[in-house]
Amino acid sequence: MEHKTTASTKRIVFTALMAALTVAGSALRITIPVDIAGTTSFHLGNIMCALGGILLGPWYGALAAGLGSAIYDMMNPLYISEAWITFLTKAAYGLAAGLICRKSGWTYARATAATVAGALTYAALYLAKTCFYSGMLLKGLPLEAAALTVVTKLPATTFNAVIAIVFAPMLAISIRTALEKNRLTLD
Numbered sequence: 001m002e003h004k005t006t007a008s009t010k011r012i013v014f015t016a017l018m019a020a021l022t023v024a025g026s027a028l029r030i031t032i033p034v035d036i037a038g039t040t041s042f043h044l045g046n047i048m049c050a051l052g053g054i055l056l057g058p059w060y061g062a063l064a065a066g067l068g069s070a071i072y073d074m075m076n077p078l079y080i081s082e083a084w085i086t087f088l089t090k091a092a093y094g095l096a097a098g099l100i101c102r103k104s105g106w107t108y109a110r111a112t113a114a115t116v117a118g119a120l121t122y123a124a125l126y127l128a129k130t131c132f133y134s135g136m137l138l139k140g141l142p143l144e145a146a147a148l149t150v151v152t153k154l155p156a157t158t159f160n161a162v163i164a165i166v167f168a169p170m171l172a173i174s175i176r177t178a179l180e181k182n183r184l185t186l187d
Contacts, residue, residue: 007185014186015060018052022068022090023075035153039040039078045069046122047162049090050115050168053097055186061098066091085129093122097168105177111169119161126157 006152026045034040049182053061073079079086097118102111127150135146179185 006049010079011056011060012187014056014127015052015064018048018061018064019068022048022052023072024048025070026072032156040153040156042156042159044163044181045072045090046093046164047168047171049093049122050097050164051171052176053094053099054101054111054168054172056094056098057102057186058095058098061094062091063094065094074149082129082133085133087127088121089125089129092125092138093118095122101172106173108169108173111172112165115165115168117163123157123161127153 001117022045025048026043029041029043029045031041033037037156045068049065050065055061056064066087070083070087073083073086095118097114100112100117101114130153131146131150135141135149136143139146141149
């Protein structure tokens with residue numbers, strides 16, 4: 001007896017897979033102290049956030065990126081209190097990438113543009129969160145001092161974005177080609 005897998009079942013499975021890969025990519029990190037009370041990290045999670053958006057589209061990609069990143073935060077006592085913010089900001093990463101790289105016109109250039117859009121969206125949200133939520137609200141810093149904390153996050157944020165921009169499009173094209181070769185679709 002042959003079983004047919006529905007498109008929605010495939011989407012759920014691929015979304016869960018991308019969320020799990022996002023957790024794993026986020027765990028592959030180097031954490032660096034930047035001041036007395038804070039750290040910054042170089043990690044591979046952003047590659048998976050972009051890849052989820054590119055491969056799954058805006059909504060499922062947002063779900064995979066947001067869930068995977070939030071689950072990683074919930075597994076670490078240092079980040080658990082901000083898991084809800086991580087869910088929103090990383091979901092925006094996947095959403096932006098997915099909106100640029102919808103079903104039409106799969107090319108390396110489009111996948112790269114999608115990753116750039118996701119990286120810029122996330123960077124803006126993350127740096128705003130660092131300034132306003134972490135700096136002003138939690139630490140009680142004045143705006144000028146909170147804005148200076150953003151400077152300490154710029155090198156890692158830029159590095160993580162560049163790594164994603166380099167590797168996510170290559171992975172997306174390779175995965176898409178392999179799926180098509182095996183007559184598999186994410187639809």
